[in-house]
Amino acid sequence: MEIETVLTNKEVPENIRAKFEENVEEGDQLLFIIVGDLTLKSKYGVTSLAVTEKKFMVYDPTLEGELEIYNHSDVLEAKVKRMYGNARLNIIFKDGEGKAGEKKDVFRFTYSVATLCDMAALFIENISAGKKLEEEYDVVHATYEKMMNVCPKCGRTLVRQGAECINCQSKSKIAGKLIKYIKPETKVLVICLFLSIVTTAMALVPPYITGTLVDTVLPNKDRDSLMWIVAALFGTYILQFGIGAIRSYMLRISGDRIVASLRNDVYRKSQSLPMKFYDKTSTGSVINRISGDTATLQSFMLRISQEVVVQFFMLIGIVVIMFILNWRLTLLSLIPVPIVVVGAKIFGRKILPFYRKIWRRWAGVSSVLTDTIPCVKVIKSFAGENRTVEKFERYNDEWLKVDISAAKIATAFPQVVSFFVTCGSLLIWSVGGSWVLSGTGGLTTGLLVSFISYASMFYGPVNFFAYLNDSYQQALSAAEKVLDILDAEDEPDFNKGNCPPIKGKIEFRNVNFSFDRTKKVLSDVNLVFQPGEIVGIVGTTGSGKSTLINLFMRFYDNYEGEILVDDVNIRDIDLQYFRSQIGFVQQDPMMFSDTIYNNIAYGKPDAHVEEVIHAAEIANAHEFIARQPDAYDSMLGERGIGLSGGERQRVSIARAVLKNPSLLIFDEATAAVDSETEHLIQEAIERLISGRTTLMIAHRLSTLRKADRIIVVDKGEIIENGSPEELMAMKGKYYKLVQIQTMADQVKKSKEEENFE
Amino acid sequence: MARLYIDGDEARFTKKDICLVDMEFYDGRKIEDLEPRRLFPVSGLMKYISLLDLDGKEHAIIRNVDSLMPESKEVILQSLNEYYLIPKITAIVDCSEKYGILKWTVDTDRGRQSLRIRNRFSDIKVLYDGRILVRDSNDNRYEIPDYRKLDKKSLFFLNSEI
Structure with a gap:
């Protein structure tokens, strides 16, 4: 086998590569090198594992001679032992090497290279066991390829090779994303802008007229002109504020539409995010982003699209008029401007961390709310009201503290600015006043009064631009979080429209999975289920049963290996179509705040009434529904308040029946009900599963009496797989579970009988 | 079955491997190849250390590492330090x-x-x-x-x- 390049995860330091190369003999070749970052003595440092066709070499500066070499053929077992924040490659040697059965830690690493080391261990073990080099190298190549699906700029893992990295888009692209929401409002916003310019122009008129009043009308005691001027000012004010009112109304409507559209998008996106997003982000923080941060962004977008333009025109207009009135006084009034601008910059830098802190504290408060309000029943039943209130108050106090410290900066800055602005007007009064008194500089009393009015107006836009940074920082902080959702990758679904008919053959091929790389939840799962087969999945809690189902449902897609349905990789099937073909009944079914009817019809909203009733009948739910005063129109609370656990379960089975799925999954559907209800549910399940491939996770083995096959999962591995009879004969784990449960059932039954009597 | 808690000097620990220890009681009982794991790796670094065998079965819990004899404490701490890599x-x-x-x-x-x-x-x-x-x-x-x-x-x- 000839390889083109030696695979590496990062650049191998020259001295290390040279050490490896000088130890590769003729007829052998380097295949891949893993550059690690942790020594065997648990200190950070560059280490490397190089694998050739015949041996592997470890470079570790803490080793004697820095290099150790092992032959693949000496290895009996190569395993990665995952610990907390680090892992080790463990080797057990074969007999006859003078170190028979000896166990040795040969390479230590952090999780940054854990996947590669898993692959290396498997490669070494398989080559030692005599498997074909070409085939094993293909696996190595594929693993490196997958590892290299990272953005070259920021190192972020991409959803697929060549995909655009959402983090590395330019700022203009980010702005482009937000402008998208303003675009539909362009017409209204342009009208508002025009109206703003009109009102701005009108606002510039009164000070000029005031000057004329002071200089001409009042000294000449011209009553007629006075009346005309007052009337003109009155007209100007009516127009200015009338137009202002219309503009505000239009802006409000436009703003509402922008925020509604943004919220819709963020909410829609939140529905298509993968489960791993919700594993790492609290629902409280997601709700906060949809409710609060979108509003912050909306107000900023309006500021940018409206106020910036208006204030800019205002600034230019005032400066031009002031220059025309008196250029020397204008220059004087500009003195405080640099102080204001520089101050704003410093202010922006100081306030951003506070906004982040405030957001962090507020997310904490929100998550207490979302955790505790829906669980109020649990809290009351454990008399935990006081504790909950204390916790909320603690989080709220934290928010208060940070907000108060932010308030210090946020309020001090405007006062400092106002002080400098006021000093600026004092400067104009003192210099301009002395010119009026001495009759120099061509300045009259009227002109000075006008000038002072314009100067005070001038600081309005200056202040606005000084504070723009503040709202920009707020918006940036909000945008960061909103775009975190908007830009997050959807559940991978690259084959929309590929909807092959599903007969029901299911295959797990070399499936490995870990939630966060710290612990493997599933290891090397290989299973094949035939169409129509009823498969029971048993195992102790935490053994990996539900994970198996979660992968099959495509809640997590980042597993190694393949899952196939009718020989088609499930990743190649349209995601929505695929899930629509599965009836999923969970242990604790969630009910929506809606009628029983709508809860059953959730998966098929256009179902005929009789279809829904029929589904309820099959699920043994119709009778108890009919007994409710409002029958199918009974409203259910957030978690189906008013229905017992067994009743909710039967409603959820009716949901699955109505969907008429090709595949069925039951995740401990009878775990939380009494024996009688279990019988009713069991009956419903048996009606539903006939002819459909069914996967049933069950703690109660009695639920699996109809199963054609049982698989036993233990610590993420399939340890037994066969018909119930075969497994009983094996007298393995399944046999033990049956024994234990039969005894438990007998005890339970006799207790139930005692109570009954 | 009652859980076995180790409070002080009733057991002695000796190092077996980088992460493994042997536990010997003073009545002569000995359990080999145990891996100490923190039950509270975030909130209690020295308290409630579970001792698991190679199959992941727990054999005892050390209530407080500080209460062990100095040699045993050292052995347990070494093992924990090897297992948990949380650089400070x-x-x-x-x-x-x-x-x-x-x-x-x-x-x-x-x-x-x-x-x-x-x-x-x-x-x-x-x-x-x-x-x-x-x-x-x-x-x-x-x-x-x-x-x-x-x-x-x-x-x-x-x-x-x-």
Whole structure:
């Protein structure tokens, strides 16, 4: 086998590569090198594992001679032992090497290279066991390829090779994303802008007229002109504020539409995010982003699209008029401007961390709310009201503290600015006043009064631009979080429209999975289920049963290996179509705040009434529904308040029946009900599963009496797989579970009988 | 079955492997190849150490490592230190942010390391006792034992994240 390049995860330091190369003999070749970052003595440092066709070499500066070499053929077992924040490659040697059965830690690493080391261990073990080099190298190549699906700029893992990295888009692209929401409002916003310019122009008129009043009308005691001027000012004010009112109304409507559209998008996106997003982000923080941060962004977008333009025109207009009135006084009034601008910059830098802190504290408060309000029943039943209130108050106090410290900066800055602005007007009064008194500089009393009015107006836009940074920082902080959702990758679904008919053959091929790389939840799962087969999945809690189902449902897609349905990789099937073909009944079914009817019809909203009733009948739910005063129109609370656990379960089975799925999954559907209800549910399940491939996770083995096959999962591995009879004969784990449960059932039954009597 | 708690000197521990220990009671019973694991790796580093055999079955719990005999304590601590790699950040040497990803270069008790933090809101966790837990983009863990004791420069970098 000839390889083109030696695979590496990062650049191998020259001295290390040279050490490896000088130890590769003729007829052998380097295949891949893993550059690690942790020594065997648990200190950070560059280490490397190089694998050739015949041996592997470890470079570790803490080793004697820095290099150790092992032959693949000496290895009996190569395993990665995952610990907390680090892992080790463990080797057990074969007999006859003078170190028979000896166990040795040969390479230590952090999780940054854990996947590669898993692959290396498997490669070494398989080559030692005599498997074909070409085939094993293909696996190595594929693993490196997958590892290299990272953005070259920021190192972020991409959803697929060549995909655009959402983090590395330019700022203009980010702005482009937000402008998208303003675009539909362009017409209204342009009208508002025009109206703003009109009102701005009108606002510039009164000070000029005031000057004329002071200089001409009042000294000449011209009553007629006075009346005309007052009337003109009155007209100007009516127009200015009338137009202002219309503009505000239009802006409000436009703003509402922008925020509604943004919220819709963020909410829609939140529905298509993968489960791993919700594993790492609290629902409280997601709700906060949809409710609060979108509003912050909306107000900023309006500021940018409206106020910036208006204030800019205002600034230019005032400066031009002031220059025309008196250029020397204008220059004087500009003195405080640099102080204001520089101050704003410093202010922006100081306030951003506070906004982040405030957001962090507020997310904490929100998550207490979302955790505790829906669980109020649990809290009351454990008399935990006081504790909950204390916790909320603690989080709220934290928010208060940070907000108060932010308030210090946020309020001090405007006062400092106002002080400098006021000093600026004092400067104009003192210099301009002395010119009026001495009759120099061509300045009259009227002109000075006008000038002072314009100067005070001038600081309005200056202040606005000084504070723009503040709202920009707020918006940036909000945008960061909103775009975190908007830009997050959807559940991978690259084959929309590929909807092959599903007969029901299911295959797990070399499936490995870990939630966060710290612990493997599933290891090397290989299973094949035939169409129509009823498969029971048993195992102790935490053994990996539900994970198996979660992968099959495509809640997590980042597993190694393949899952196939009718020989088609499930990743190649349209995601929505695929899930629509599965009836999923969970242990604790969630009910929506809606009628029983709508809860059953959730998966098929256009179902005929009789279809829904029929589904309820099959699920043994119709009778108890009919007994409710409002029958199918009974409203259910957030978690189906008013229905017992067994009743909710039967409603959820009716949901699955109505969907008429090709595949069925039951995740401990009878775990939380009494024996009688279990019988009713069991009956419903048996009606539903006939002819459909069914996967049933069950703690109660009695639920699996109809199963054609049982698989036993233990610590993420399939340890037994066969018909119930075969497994009983094996007298393995399944046999033990049956024994234990039969005894438990007998005890339970006799207790139930005692109570009954 | 009652859980076996070890409170003091009723058992002696000897090192077996990098992470494994043997436990010997004074009545002569001996259990080999046990792996000490923290039941509270975040909130109680020295308390409630579970002792698991190679099949993951728990044989006993040490209530408090400090209550063990000095040699046994040393053996358990060595094993825990090998198993748990949570480098203690002593200083943040450099901090930059690009595309929402924080890049820190830190000095730790295990040497200097560069790490990337993908989500500043969920990957940096501030605890009430001043401790900060950090998770990098590779799911490696780090700890700042008390952020209030960091130098000014580190605090400056950390300021907006706490």
